[in-house]
Amino acid sequence: MSTNHNHDHDDHAAITHDELPGYYEILEISLRELLIEKGVITADELRRQIEAMDTRTPAVGAKLVVRAWLDPEFKKRLLADGVAASAEMGVISWDDTAFTVLEDTEDTHHLIVCTLCSCYPRSIIGLPPDWYKSKEYRSRAVREPRAVIAEFGTIIPENIQIIINDSTANQRYMVLPMRPAGTEHFNEEQLEAIVTRDTLIGVTLPRI
């Protein structure tokens, strides 16, 4: 029976990068140095990639949502082609990975998952939380989404249909939540602040 490794890693939380590398880190260092020595990759492009990863936050996803809330034409473009719409915000895609934005409505709420691994729109909203990659979420989200969402403190009423969207390496998803009431006077910055990572996954709703 497989064990979920996420809480085992609380044991490793105390290990900092000043401590001696373990087996897997030695392997990582070895692969990296070998590939650089053989000219397969360069040290500089690795540095730039880490830098790019560090800049990826849910902010771009929030900007896409807020722009869709404020600009109906952009919203149409976003729902029709997530990749093209993200490119308008400067997100460059280097392969054929599809990116689809799923619109919540009065009677439908979307949830995203990757049951096989951890596929997630990283170039739009950064790294997924550990729980998104966990055995519990991946197995239960498709079977009992309402209960899973409730564990995050969000109650989706029974009259609202929940659609679970299973991501793959070629198809990533993000939720376009409904704009909450009471935000009519919010500026863009205030709106972006309520569109958090978890609202883009669908386990919670934007709240003022």
Added chain:
Amino acid sequence: MSTESLVKRLPNDIGGTECSEKIQMAEREILPWEKRIHALLEILDFHKIVNTEEKRRGIENLGTEMAGKLSYYERWVVSGANILLQKGILTPDDIAKKTKEVSDRYGIKL
């Protein structure tokens, strides 16, 4: 219990399977080496040297025991190493010599 389920589902194909455990919401910081292996595999994908599908195949091929016992990024680095070996981009000797050199650098016996 029949063994069919092992054949019908790879170890990572767990959508909809029995699980009564609650979602563990506590998050931890990604370790530097984990961030580096993530970046490394993204670059290899960008250059079409080891793409995402191949990395995933490498993880699926680890088998049930490793899939259960290795952490998320531990599976990535092992899969990455295996795919690079399978493609002949690195040899077993390359990795053996380099891991010895790196562990000597830290005074660690591998």
